[in-house]
Amino acid sequence: MKYTDLNTPMRTIMTPGPVEVDPRVLRSMSTPIVGQFDPAFTNIMNEVMEMLREVFQTNNKWAFPVDGTSRSGIEALLCSIIEKGDKVLIPIFGRFGYLLTEICERYGADVHTIECAWGEVFDQQDIIDEIDKVEPKILALVHGETSTGCMQPLDKIGPACRKAGTLMIVDAVASIGGVNIKVDEWMIDAVIGGTQKCLSVPAGMAPITYNDRVEDIVQQRKKVELGISTNEDKQRELNRSLSFIQSNYLDISMLQDYWSPRRLNHHTEATSMLYALREGLRIILEEGLEQRFNRHLFHEQALITGIEAMGLELFGDRSAKLPTVTCIKVPTGIDSELVRSMLLQQFGIEIAKSFGPLEGKIWRIGTMGYSCRKENVLFVLGALEATLLYHHADIKPGKATTAALDFYTQNIQPSVSVV
Amino acid sequence: MKYTDLNTPMRTIMTPGPVEVDPRVLRSMSTPIVGQFDPAFTNIMNEVMEMLREVFQTNNKWAFPVDGTSRSGIEALLCSIIEKGDKVLIPIFGRFGYLLTEICERYGADVHTIECAWGEVFDQQDIIDEIDKVEPKILALVHGETSTGCMQPLDKIGPACRKAGTLMIVDAVASIGGVNIKVDEWMIDAVIGGTQKCLSVPAGMAPITYNDRVEDIVQQRKKVELGISTNEDKQRELNRSLSFIQSNYLDISMLQDYWSPRRLNHHTEATSMLYALREGLRIILEEGLEQRFNRHLFHEQALITGIEAMGLELFGDRSAKLPTVTCIKVPTGIDSELVRSMLLQQFGIEIAKSFGPLEGKIWRIGTMGYSCRKENVLFVLGALEATLLYHHADIKPGKATTAALDFYTQNIQPSVSVV
Numbered sequence: 118m119k120y121t122d123l124n125t126p127m128r129t130i131m132t133p134g135p136v137e138v139d140p141r142v143l144r145s146m147s148t149p150i151v152g153q154f155d156p157a158f159t160n161i162m163n164e165v166m167e168m169l170r171e172v173f174q175t176n177n178k179w180a181f182p183v184d185g186t187s188r189s190g191i192e193a194l195l196c197s198i199i200e201k202g203d204k205v206l207i208p209i210f211g212r213f214g215y216l217l218t219e220i221c222e223r224y225g226a227d228v229h230t231i232e233c234a235w236g237e238v239f240d241q242q243d244i245i246d247e248i249d250k251v252e253p254k255i256l257a258l259v260h261g262e263t264s265t266g267c268m269q270p271l272d273k274i275g276p277a278c279r280k281a282g283t284l285m286i287v288d289a290v291a292s293i294g295g296v297n298i299k300v301d302e303w304m305i306d307a308v309i310g311g312t313q314k315c316l317s318v319p320a321g322m323a324p325i326t327y328n329d330r331v332e333d334i335v336q337q338r339k340k341v342e343l344g345i346s347t348n349e350d351k352q353r354e355l356n357r358s359l360s361f362i363q364s365n366y367l368d369i370s371m372l373q374d375y376w377s378p379r380r381l382n383h384h385t386e387a388t389s390m391l392y393a394l395r396e397g398l399r400i401i402l403e404e405g406l407e408q409r410f411n412r413h414l415f416h417e418q419a420l421i422t423g424i425e426a427m428g429l430e431l432f433g434d435r436s437a438k439l440p441t442v443t444c445i446k447v448p449t450g451i452d453s454e455l456v457r458s459m460l461l462q463q464f465g466i467e468i469a470k471s472f473g474p475l476e477g478k479i480w481r482i483g484t485m486g487y488s489c490r491k492e493n494v495l496f497v498l499g500a501l502e503a504t505l506l507y508h509h510a511d512i513k514p515g516k517a518t519t520a521a522l523d524f525y526t527q528n529i530q531p532s533v534s535v536v
Numbered sequence: 537m538k539y540t541d542l543n544t545p546m547r548t549i550m551t552p553g554p555v556e557v558d559p560r561v562l563r564s565m566s567t568p569i570v571g572q573f574d575p576a577f578t579n580i581m582n583e584v585m586e587m588l589r590e591v592f593q594t595n596n597k598w599a600f601p602v603d604g605t606s607r608s609g610i611e612a613l614l615c616s617i618i619e620k621g622d623k624v625l626i627p628i629f630g631r632f633g634y635l636l637t638e639i640c641e642r643y644g645a646d647v648h649t650i651e652c653a654w655g656e657v658f659d660q661q662d663i664i665d666e667i668d669k670v671e672p673k674i675l676a677l678v679h680g681e682t683s684t685g686c687m688q689p690l691d692k693i694g695p696a697c698r699k700a701g702t703l704m705i706v707d708a709v710a711s712i713g714g715v716n717i718k719v720d721e722w723m724i725d726a727v728i729g730g731t732q733k734c735l736s737v738p739a740g741m742a743p744i745t746y747n748d749r750v751e752d753i754v755q756q757r758k759k760v761e762l763g764i765s766t767n768e769d770k771q772r773e774l775n776r777s778l779s780f781i782q783s784n785y786l787d788i789s790m791l792q793d794y795w796s797p798r799r800l801n802h803h804t805e806a807t808s809m810l811y812a813l814r815e816g817l818r819i820i821l822e823e824g825l826e827q828r829f830n831r832h833l834f835h836e837q838a839l840i841t842g843i844e845a846m847g848l849e850l851f852g853d854r855s856a857k858l859p860t861v862t863c864i865k866v867p868t869g870i871d872s873e874l875v876r877s878m879l880l881q882q883f884g885i886e887i888a889k890s891f892g893p894l895e896g897k898i899w900r901i902g903t904m905g906y907s908c909r910k911e912n913v914l915f916v917l918g919a920l921e922a923t924l925l926y927h928h929a930d931i932k933p934g935k936a937t938t939a940a941l942d943f944y945t946q947n948i949q950p951s952v953s954v955v
Contacts, residue, residue: 120583120818123811128570135804138569146565146808150557150738151547152886164539184740185604185785186803192785215763220784264763313804319569321603321740321806344634344683344892364783365639366604366611382891384605385554385732387740389565390809392542399539467571472801473763 128461131497132469133263133291133442133483135313135320138393140487142318145396150388154380161395162376162386168398172293172406173308173326175300180326181376182312182394184387187290189367190309190323192220194286197335197362197369198255198307201225206253206283208232208239210269211262212472213288221257224363229253235474236433236444238262238269245277255284261292263314264472266444266481267437268296275304284330290314293324294401295413295441295485300326307331315413315441317486318397321390332373338362339370345382411531413440416484416494419524423498426520427505428513432479441489444471444479448510453477456504464500491530495521547880550916551888552682552710552861552902554732554739557812559906561737564815569807573799580814581795581805587817591712591825592727592745594719599745600795601731601813603806606709608786609728609742611639613705616754616781616788617674617726620644625672625702627651627658629688630681631891632707640676643782648672654894655852655863657681657688664696674703680711682733683891685863685900686856687715694723703749709733712743713820714832714860714904719745726750734832734860736905737816740809751792757781758789764801830950832859835903835913838943842917845939846924847932851898860908863890863898867929872896875923883919910949914940 130137151158162181169180183190195217199205205226207217210233221228229251233239248256256278261268271287278285284306289298293308295315300308307327313320340361341350354361362368366384374381401409417440421431424445432444447453453470457480460466469481482497498517505512549556570577581600588599602609614636618624624645626636629652640647648670652658667675675697680687690706697704703725708717712727714734719727726746732739759780760769773780781787785803793800820828836859843850843864851863866872872889876899879885888900901916902908917936924931 120587120814120821123564123567123580123814125567125570125580126574126576127568128574128576130569130571132571135569135572135807138808140568143566143568143808145542147562148542148544149546149559149562150549150554151544152549152551153554153739155545155547155880155886157545157547161542161544168539185608186806188803189604189608189785192783196783212763216761216784219761219763223780223782223784313807319806319808320572320804321809342635342638344631344638361642363642364611364615364786365635365642366608367783367785384607385739387605387738387809388554388732389557389562389738389812390740390806393808395539395542402539461574467574 126465129466129493129496130488131482131493132467133314133481134311134485136317136483136485136488138319138487139317139397139400141400142393142396145392146389148392153386158388159380161391165391165395165398166376168395168402169324169326172398172401173300174298174302175326177326177328179332179373180324181372182322182324182391183367183372184384185323186320187309187311187323188216190325191217191288193367193369193372194307194309194325194327195220195257196224196364196367197338198284198331199224199226200360202227203255204229204251204253205255205257206247206251208244208258210238210265210267211235211259212264213259213262217257217259217288235265236267238267238434238437241270241273244274248277248281248283252281253283255286257286258288260287260289260298261296261439261441263291263442263481264475266433266439266442268292268439271305272303279304291439291441294409296439297410312394312397315485316397316401318393321387322394324394334359335370340368341381408531413484413489415531416489416491417443419521420482420484420494422524423494423517423521426513427502427517441483441485443482443484445482446479447477448512451505451508451510453480456508459504459507460500466497466500468497491525545884548885548912548915549907550901550912551886552733552900553730553904555736555902555904555907557738557906558736558816558819560819561812561815564811565808567811572804577807578799580810584810584814584817585795587814587821588743588745591817591820592719592729593717593721594745596745596747598751598792599743600791601741601743601810602786602791603803604742605739606728606730606742607635609744610636610707612786612788612791613726613728613744613746614639614676615643615783615786616757617703617750618643618645619779621646622674623648623670623672624674624676625666625670627663627677629657629684629686630654630678631683632678632681636676636678636707654684655686657686657853657856660689660692663693667696667700667702671700672702674705676705677707679706679708679717680715680858680860682710682861682900683894685852685858685861687711687858690724691722698723710858710860713828715858716829731813731816734904735816735820737812740806741813743813753778754789760800827950832903832908834947834950835908835910836862838940839901839903839913841943842936842940845932846921846936860902860904862901862903864901865898866896867931870924870927870929872899875927878923878926879919885916885919887916910944
């Protein structure tokens with residue numbers, strides 16, 4: 118036989134995603150499946166909705182995963198809201214702001230952007246001023262920008278959007294489950310989370326939530342498929358005031374019918390991935406949101422202590438740092454990719470490079486979910502030091518790991534129950 | 537803690553999907569993950585492409601999964617080809633023909649349909665005549681229509697499409713891995729397969745393949761995202777002769793860049809699902825395509841023998857029967873759903889109802905992949921007989937299971953290596 122058993126190396130994954138999957142999540146995926154309309158399964162769907170509401174800190178009726186990777190959730194929300202010519206305002210502070218722009222343009226939106234330097238974020242008032250100027254139907258922005266390791270403060274923007282009649286859509290793919298994001302309190306209308314980052318679930322699902330302001334639009338654009346539609350459905354569609362949603366697969370109005378008690382068949386829910394998501398969410402709720410956010414801050418602090426002790430410099434505005442991603446400037450004369458490949462080949466450690474203007478200029482180390490733990494931080498510091506010394510970088514030897522070790526022995530780690 | 541461990545019942549799943557997942561596939565998903573650009577992972581991506589080519593019986597360069605359920609693959613192919621106003625011809629013989637119509641209409645195609653009664657298929661010449669009349673850019677049709685249990689013969693249509701300059705796109709979601717589909721020999725330009733049916737892999741991926749006639753169109757519509765595009769990309773886009781593809785997530789030109797040696801970042805590949813798909817494909821190639829198709833025919837025969845022995849009638853044109861789905865007329869006076877729920881609650885067996893005009897009129901029993909085995913066939917026959925007798929149906933008692941048992945003892949089962 119040409120194809121062998123699946124043989125994969127064990128890695129220490131310290132990228133901003135995908136990160137190490139929690140062993141309990143891995144195990145859950147081996148569970149034999151049940152059918153998609155089996156009450157045993159629809160109960161699990163309902164439980165996942167409940168758990169997602171807790172993790173999103175929302176009372177929204179709608180909170181469910183889209184069956185695709187993170188950007189499928191982003192596109193599902195945007196394409197279900199945007200009609201041709203709709204004004205969308207997008208503040209860009211890294212690669213994933215461009216992704217939002219890209220998706221909105223594809224669906225014919227009239228896109229307005231403001232940009233700040235990569236490594237910085239916006240003053241919330243500047244975004245609010247721009248909302249007043251542009252009067253967009255939608256404000257779409259990233260919360261945690263993994264390409265630059267920066268996090269945009271959001272708490273004041275939601276109320277301003279509400280006042281302006283603008284819908285606020287947030288890409289929280291890199292922050293959900295690792296950093297506080299208060300969907301209801303901050304008045305965010307729709308949010309997309311990622312599974313393969315702070316939830317420590319494999320890529321392949323995109324949890325979303327949205328409120329009734331979004332649902333109102335989606336309901337007016339609703340279209341039920343020929344072959345399963347009733348006369349009532351057809352009648353309603355004749356009276357539809359807005360255009361139907363362009364995509365079938367990413368049509369939120371059909372997805373919510375499938376996730377509602379009507380259980381109107383759309384796709385076949387990705388059973389094993391839903392088992393994985395359920396277990397990932399359960400682990401978060403067992404740990405507790407507050408403790409989990411503190412744990413991420415704690416290990417971030419240890420990592421930064423080690424990085425700075427060795428004489429390396431962080432990239433980006435420290436006051437806007439995303440706690441789950443630490444960006445490090447590549448020292449002069451060092452080939453970023455040679456270091457990364459030595460880390461992988463000799464130590465089995467993966468760290469990330471960045472994109473566009475930052476490619477080759479910074480490394481990005483993720484401390485997310487199950488990967489965010491003491492052994493990993495200590496290991497990556499020691500390995501990075503040794504690799505840099507091997508490449509004759511001008512750093513202080515023998516400092517990094519001991520500084521982090523001092524941090525760990527002198528401080529009490531929050532939430533030891535899970536890690 | 538409010539949420540318990542995942543507790544799911546063991547089911548005998550005899551629907552047309554999702555079906556029981558092969559235990560080897562379930563196990564493979566527990567494998568710790570590696571990063572998406574780790575050479576260990578990109579090797580697995582390449583292996584999956586190779587295996588898919590074998591299962592699709594094609595030499596196409598492109599064969600990879602879309603990260604979403606089956607219809608994401610259908611929509612990816614259609615939306616990457618269709619430009620507004622393009623003529624598409626769709627022969628409809630069940631619900632999933634309507635789905636093709638629905639998707640094409642959403643993307644602005646000029647859709648022409650021909651329909652035949654549910655339970656029948658088209659004479660290939662009728663489709664060919666319609667191609668000559670309509671002169672469509674695309675012919676889109678279903679191979680195995682699970683809603684009616686019918687299978688459309690395709691071998692003569694491909695050459696006619698080639699002659700007419702029409703692209704032939706086939707939905708083989710329900711047939712791939714269970715029934716012969718010769719992509720190259722039959723001259724099919726693009727095919728979508730499903731994982732949760734004859735591959736016995738959970739839902740969540742949609743394997744596709746397409747040839748250079750499709751690639752030519754896709755390349756001309758190519759768009760590389762801002763934030764990761766090079767100057768060369770931008771220059772090429774200025775010269776683009778066709779409109780860009782509407783969806784970002786389902787844009788085949790971006791997906792193929794990610795699956796090519798360029799590995800241009802699009803999404804984060806669904807690691808654990810890819811492990812599952814790899815194992816599912818490996819099992820098929822170990823069994824051998826021919827043996828696997830014969831095994832499906834063998835158990836279909838046993839099931840039909842039992843069903844008819846009990847005096848039940850099959851639905852649909854026997855000469856057009858899809859071997860992996862057997863449709864049975866609900867006897868007069870019997871409530872279809874009461875029988876299904878007793879089968880589930882008392883026996884843990886799931887069989888399916890159908891959609892639209894056939895809802896309540898027929899049951900559908902799937903014999904697909906890992907679910908397609910002797911114990912399951914014998915169990916479902918015994919359970920169905922007992923349930924029908926409990927509901928006072930007019931059937932012949934004591935015949936079904938013994939007839940199937942006779943079949944199994946008198947005939948040699950093909951391919952015992954896997955099942």
